[in-house]
Amino acid sequence: MKTILKTLAFGLAAGSSLVSVAAMAQDYPTQPVTIVVPFSAGGPTDTVTRLVAAAMSEELGQQVVVQNVGGAGGTLGAGQVAAAPNDGYTLLLHHIGMSTAPALYASLPYAPMEDFAPIGLVTEVPMTIVARKDFEPASLEDLIAYIKENGENITYANAGIGAASQLCGMLFMDALDTKMTEVPYQGTGPAMTDLLGGQIDMMCDQTTNTTSQIQAGEIKAYAVTTPSRIAVLPDVPTMAEGGVENFELAIWHGLYAPAGTDPAIIDRLSQALQAALADETVGNSFAELGTYPVPADLATPAALAEKLEGQIGLWAEVIAAAGVSAQ
Amino acid sequence: MDLFSSISLGFSVALDPFNILYCFVGVLLGTLVGVLPGIGPTATIAMLLPITFSLNAETALIMLAGIYYGAQYGGSTTAILINLPGESSAAVTAIDGYQMARQGRAGPALAAAAIGSFFAGSVATFLLAAFAPPLARAALNFGAPEYFSLIVLGLLVSIALAHGSILKALGMIVLGLLLGMVGQDIYTGTPRFTFGLRELFGGLNFVAVAVGVFGVAEILRNLENEHEREVGVKAVKNLWLTRDDIRRIIMPVLRGTGLGSILGILPGGGHILSAFASYSAEKRLSKNPEEFGKGAIEGVAGPESANNAAAQTSFIPLMTLGIPAHPVMALMIGAFILQGITPGPNVINEQPALFWGIIASMWIGNLLLVILNLPLVGLWVKMLSIPYRVLFPAIVLFACIGTFSINQNVYDIYAIAFFGIVGYLLIRFGCEPAPLLLGFVLGPLLEEHLRRAMIISRGDPMIFIERPISATLLAMALAAVIVAVLPSIRRKRAEVFVEED
Amino acid sequence: MALNASKNDLASGAIFVAFGAYFALEAMRYEFGTPFRMGPGFMPIVLGGILVALGIAVAAKGIGKPDEEAAPPWPWRGIALVLGTVLFFAATIRGLGFIPVVLISGFVTAMSSVKNNLVSALIISVGLCVLCLLIFVVGLGMIVPLVGPWLRF
Numbered sequence: 001m002k003t004i005l006k007t008l009a010f011g012l013a014a015g016s017s018l019v020s021v022a023a024m025a026q027d028y029p030t031q032p033v034t035i036v037v038p039f040s041a042g043g044p045t046d047t048v049t050r051l052v053a054a055a056m057s058e059e060l061g062q063q064v065v066v067q068n069v070g071g072a073g074g075t076l077g078a079g080q081v082a083a084a085p086n087d088g089y090t091l092l093l094h095h096i097g098m099s100t101a102p103a104l105y106a107s108l109p110y111a112p113m114e115d116f117a118p119i120g121l122v123t124e125v126p127m128t129i130v131a132r133k134d135f136e137p138a139s140l141e142d143l144i145a146y147i148k149e150n151g152e153n154i155t156y157a158n159a160g161i162g163a164a165s166q167l168c169g170m171l172f173m174d175a176l177d178t179k180m181t182e183v184p185y186q187g188t189g190p191a192m193t194d195l196l197g198g199q200i201d202m203m204c205d206q207t208t209n210t211t212s213q214i215q216a217g218e219i220k221a222y223a224v225t226t227p228s229r230i231a232v233l234p235d236v237p238t239m240a241e242g243g244v245e246n247f248e249l250a251i252w253h254g255l256y257a258p259a260g261t262d263p264a265i266i267d268r269l270s271q272a273l274q275a276a277l278a279d280e281t282v283g284n285s286f287a288e289l290g291t292y293p294v295p296a297d298l299a300t301p302a303a304l305a306e307k308l309e310g311q312i313g314l315w316a317e318v319i320a321a322a323g324v325s326a327q
Numbered sequence: 328m329d330l331f332s333s334i335s336l337g338f339s340v341a342l343d344p345f346n347i348l349y350c351f352v353g354v355l356l357g358t359l360v361g362v363l364p365g366i367g368p369t370a371t372i373a374m375l376l377p378i379t380f381s382l383n384a385e386t387a388l389i390m391l392a393g394i395y396y397g398a399q400y401g402g403s404t405t406a407i408l409i410n411l412p413g414e415s416s417a418a419v420t421a422i423d424g425y426q427m428a429r430q431g432r433a434g435p436a437l438a439a440a441a442i443g444s445f446f447a448g449s450v451a452t453f454l455l456a457a458f459a460p461p462l463a464r465a466a467l468n469f470g471a472p473e474y475f476s477l478i479v480l481g482l483l484v485s486i487a488l489a490h491g492s493i494l495k496a497l498g499m500i501v502l503g504l505l506l507g508m509v510g511q512d513i514y515t516g517t518p519r520f521t522f523g524l525r526e527l528f529g530g531l532n533f534v535a536v537a538v539g540v541f542g543v544a545e546i547l548r549n550l551e552n553e554h555e556r557e558v559g560v561k562a563v564k565n566l567w568l569t570r571d572d573i574r575r576i577i578m579p580v581l582r583g584t585g586l587g588s589i590l591g592i593l594p595g596g597g598h599i600l601s602a603f604a605s606y607s608a609e610k611r612l613s614k615n616p617e618e619f620g621k622g623a624i625e626g627v628a629g630p631e632s633a634n635n636a637a638a639q640t641s642f643i644p645l646m647t648l649g650i651p652a653h654p655v656m657a658l659m660i661g662a663f664i665l666q667g668i669t670p671g672p673n674v675i676n677e678q679p680a681l682f683w684g685i686i687a688s689m690w691i692g693n694l695l696l697v698i699l700n701l702p703l704v705g706l707w708v709k710m711l712s713i714p715y716r717v718l719f720p721a722i723v724l725f726a727c728i729g730t731f732s733i734n735q736n737v738y739d740i741y742a743i744a745f746f747g748i749v750g751y752l753l754i755r756f757g758c759e760p761a762p763l764l765l766g767f768v769l770g771p772l773l774e775e776h777l778r779r780a781m782i783i784s785r786g787d788p789m790i791f792i793e794r795p796i797s798a799t800l801l802a803m804a805l806a807a808v809i810v811a812v813l814p815s816i817r818r819k820r821a822e823v824f825v826e827e828d
Numbered sequence: 829m830a831l832n833a834s835k836n837d838l839a840s841g842a843i844f845v846a847f848g849a850y851f852a853l854e855a856m857r858y859e860f861g862t863p864f865r866m867g868p869g870f871m872p873i874v875l876g877g878i879l880v881a882l883g884i885a886v887a888a889k890g891i892g893k894p895d896e897e898a899a900p901p902w903p904w905r906g907i908a909l910v911l912g913t914v915l916f917f918a919a920t921i922r923g924l925g926f927i928p929v930v931l932i933s934g935f936v937t938a939m940s941s942v943k944n945n946l947v948s949a950l951i952i953s954v955g956l957c958v959l960c961l962l963i964f965v966v967g968l969g970m971i972v973p974l975v976g977p978w979l980r981f
Contacts, residue, residue, distance in 0.1 A: 034971060040373075040654070047661050054380070067971055068373070069735055072511070072528035079525075080735075104516070109525075155783060161516035183782050184514050186775065189651045189660075193594050196648060197467030199783070212649055212671025288668075324516070363963065374968050494889060498844045498882040505851045505875050512868035517858055519868055520851065543910060550906030550940065716944050717952055720937040723910060724930060724956055727917045732970045740918035744911045749843075751907075755900075756840035774871045786864030 028088055028265050032063040035091045035255070038077025040068055044125070044208040044289075048253055049093045051285050052122055055276035060268075073162040075101050075108060082110035086117075086258040088265035093122065095253045097162055099311035103319040104162050112308060116256040117266055120273045120299035121307060124250035125206045125291040127168050127225040128236065132198045133218060140222045140242030148178050155200040156180040157191040161324070164251045165191065167315070168204035168225065170322045175239075175247050195219055206251050207232065207290025225249040232290045252311075254304045266301055274299045333683045334456055340684030341691050346389050349382065350688055353390035354695045357397020358703070362404050364722050365538050365729025367413025369654045371398035373733070376662060384666035385681055389688040391662055395655060396689075396696050399638055400444060403631060404707055407436045409722055411542040413534060416602035416634040418764040421541060422488065423619060423626030433711060434566035436627050437704045439576050441697050442568075443632035447584040448693035451639035454588055455646075456686050460675070462640075463647040466592045471779035472790050474596060476800035478773045481600040481765075484807045487607040488761045490620030495758045503766020504773065506531060514778055526738040535739040536767055538726045539746025540753075540760040546719045547751040566705055576628035579609050583632030591637030594644040594652040596772045598637040603765055605633035611810075620759075639689060646682060648672055835899065837890020844883030852876025909940030925976030926965065930957045 053064040069077035084090035137143040158166035185191035239247040277293035379387035402413040407424035427436040489496030510530030521527040583605040590597035641652040649671035651657040784790035861867025934953030
């Protein structure tokens with residue numbers, strides 16, 4: 001009932017009289033805050049957002065509502081937030097796609113650096129290089145030799161244009177300087193299905209999608225893409241251990257507000273985010289997924305701005321080199 | 328653990344009064360939201376998902392499963408009462424269900440759907456409990472070539488959906504397939520037929536197309552000659568099934584259950600075919616195929632059973648392997664994760680109480696659904712006594728708001744208007760909308776699997792014949808065409824002989 | 829009219845041909861691809877061609893077989909008002925907000941039936957507005973401004 005009243009109050013407030021009040025930063029927040037997820041409900045980004053939103057609600061003393069605006073590789077939802085009022089009540093939680101979109105989409109209706117005010121990094125999900133369970137190579141070294149030998153005879157699944165799995169594949173093939181046959185899927189679910197069924201050979205995806213299958217022995221893990229081994233998969237070596245240097249990739253998630261939002265509000269949100277990430281429940285839930293919340297010093301506007309800028313540059317090069325485009 | 332002790336563990340969880348209460352609340356809410364025009368099961372679950380967050384894992388997932396069945400049944404109710412399917416399987420139910428409603432037989436149609444669903448749900452739950460792991464393994468033998476052949480078979484047998492011209496039905500299927508191609512190509516990222524609108528990159532929204540070609544087109548049909556003709560549905564004759572009805576639905580329910588159970592296990596789109604396949608089978612096997620499309624109760628009971636069986640068995644790949652068969656299952660994965668459980672092969676061993684509790688609660692959910700809905704039949708049927716001039720503005724508005732609330736995408740609403748007028752014209756000129764929707768949902772799958780199979784075979788089409796399952800399915804497709812064409816050839820030959828005499 | 833053909837068949841055939849041609853022609857602009865890597869143009873060109881052929885077949889079949897029933901009258905008022913409302917809803921829901929749009933849409937759609945008059949249409953639209961507000965905004969927590977930015981002072 002309380003929720004109902006709050007929603008009603010929110011509707012009325014959004015509708016009319018309280019608009020001017022909303023601008024007052026010191027009272028912020030006086031109404032529920034909406035975090036837009038630019039993907040459909042139930043996906044990994046949605047899950048991360050909902051976990052963080054619940055913890056931020058407690059911290060802010062206001063409901064934090066998650067809204068899914070999926071479509072066009074996350075650019076629809078991001079575009080909607082870029083155009084939203086910069087009063088701190090509409091936020092965006094987006095992943096690495098924020099930095100790849102400018103290279104993938106020729107006509108983007110927003111500029112990631114100019115149209116958003118960063119609030120902070122949320123998590124960096126490690127990636128795993130995995131294969132069907134009866135795939136021949138026994139170790140990472142074997143795998144690399146095998147790929148160099150068999151090249152395009154190996155099928156590599158990705159979850160669609162701009163998906164984490166595709167980005168990882170680009171980097172991986174680039175690092176080995178060998179092409180494999182890419183087989184695109186509509187999302188990670190169907191790709192994982194075919195990997196489990198042995199219909200395709202390899203994939204590289206976030207631990208959120210692969211950990212439980214690896215632990216059950218349904219698929220083979222060859223490497224993690226982080227600088228050091230990760231706790232949930234202690235037996236899986238890093239890329240560097242297998243002799244592939246300079247290969248690091250994590251699917252980072254960041255929280256943004258529209259550009260021009262009052263700095264005091266950004267500070268307040270950043271603090272709330274840091275508190276949410278320190279929350280034990282959030283930490284445990286992230287760990288279940290094979291990831292971890294970023295430390296407090298990264299959940300800051302400066303850290304996210306730096307990450308975003310660096311990544312935009314990196315992906316512009318990699319994507320241009322791979323010749324991939326979404327339009 | 329043997330099956331018996333597993334199931335008794337499951338029931339000890341599911342029969343906890345608190346869990347029963349939430350299961351019931353889930354079924355009730357699912358039914359009420361699912362019955363809103365323009366909101367199908369996927370949207371219902373997405374909307375109601377947050378309610379379950381505050382509950383513990385078992386209760387939350389039991390409630391969610393309840394929401395799912397409730398939404399399925401609510402969607403069928405809308406299809407039968409006002410010809411507005413919220414998902415592809417309900418489009419099949421709408422064909423004969425709505426005709427029954429127009430003849431004053433909405434009650435028996437709803438009752439047949441409820442009873443068929445309950446029976447199918449019970450059988451499929453048993454399958455899930457007894458054979459889930461081996462069935463899921465078997466389903467993994469289906470790769471791209473097998474799915475392609477299965478969809479070809481499905482398309483060819485589904486010509487039976489039409490009760491008029493076969494040519495027009497084929498045209499509608501192909502038009503649907505083409506409409507399904509709108510949006511970004513998943514292989515290259517090329518936007519197709521989008522007029523440069525990024526809102527269309529994700530493709531046309533199913534609900535928008537369905538609301539247009541079914542709902543809006545039907546309203547325009549009814550407004551054609553308001554003065555002379557009584558529009559909408561006739562006064563209700565009886566609420567319950569007659570003895571004759573019961574006799575007629577027994578076999579369709581059994582066959583639908585079998586077909587749906589098998590197809591639902593296939594994670595790559597099998598469940599979509601279940602309702603269509605059952606309808607085609609019933610029409611073929613019926614002694615009076617001409618009744619189909621004009622209010623045959625078999626055309627409601629069979630597909631509803633098949634759909635519910637498939638809905639149930641589509642939990643098999645999710646619960647045993649952690650892979651989602653369709654958007655609803657993807658939402659379920661999200662819900663699992665939020666509850667701190669990563670769905671995967673280990674759930675059955677690590678969380679036996681949860682695994683078996685959910686399975687047991689599925690059966691209880693189905694039972695509650697039938698208990699809840701048989702009395703509700705009377706209420707739904709009463710809503711039909713609302714004068715049409717009040718009812719249709721409500722349908723239009725609810726459909727717009729419902730569609731908008733799913734993705735907040737106004738182009739989905741423009742699509743309703745576009746498909747409303749196109750659907751109206753086509754129906755006026757003697758075409759039927761159900762084959763179009765079938766084509767629309769299968770189009771993307773057909774293309775996806777064809778192209779993937781060709782990539783995997785490196786451009787060799789023999790892959791479809793070399794793989795035994797695929798070859799068998801294609802042979803069945805060929806047989807289906809021959810069976811469909813033979814009678815007309817024979818008839819023509821008979822005519823020739825008559826003339827010679 | 830002395831047309832010795834089924835108007836229904838000719839019209840539906842024409843619609844099929846038009847759609848088939850649009851998809852096939854538009855798809856010419858996309859890559860056709862090879863059997864190994866089929867391009868985005870492959871399926872639409874093939875299917876568009878099939879649809880054109882089917883459209884011609886449907887029309888051809890209707891020649892010499894005039895429709896048995898007279899065509900029903902066109903519901904011009906319904907087409908204009910129902911479709912107009914849907915378009916109006918799409919165009920203004922973000923700008924005007926939930927309450928005004930639902931009120932106006934409900935009223936206009938109700939007016940597309942000749943059985944409604946100004947008063948009954950008004951009653952229907954207010955009733956629907958309250959109902960939709962209760963179901964979608966209060967009950968389901970739909971996130972939409974009740975009165976949109978165009979109407980704020």
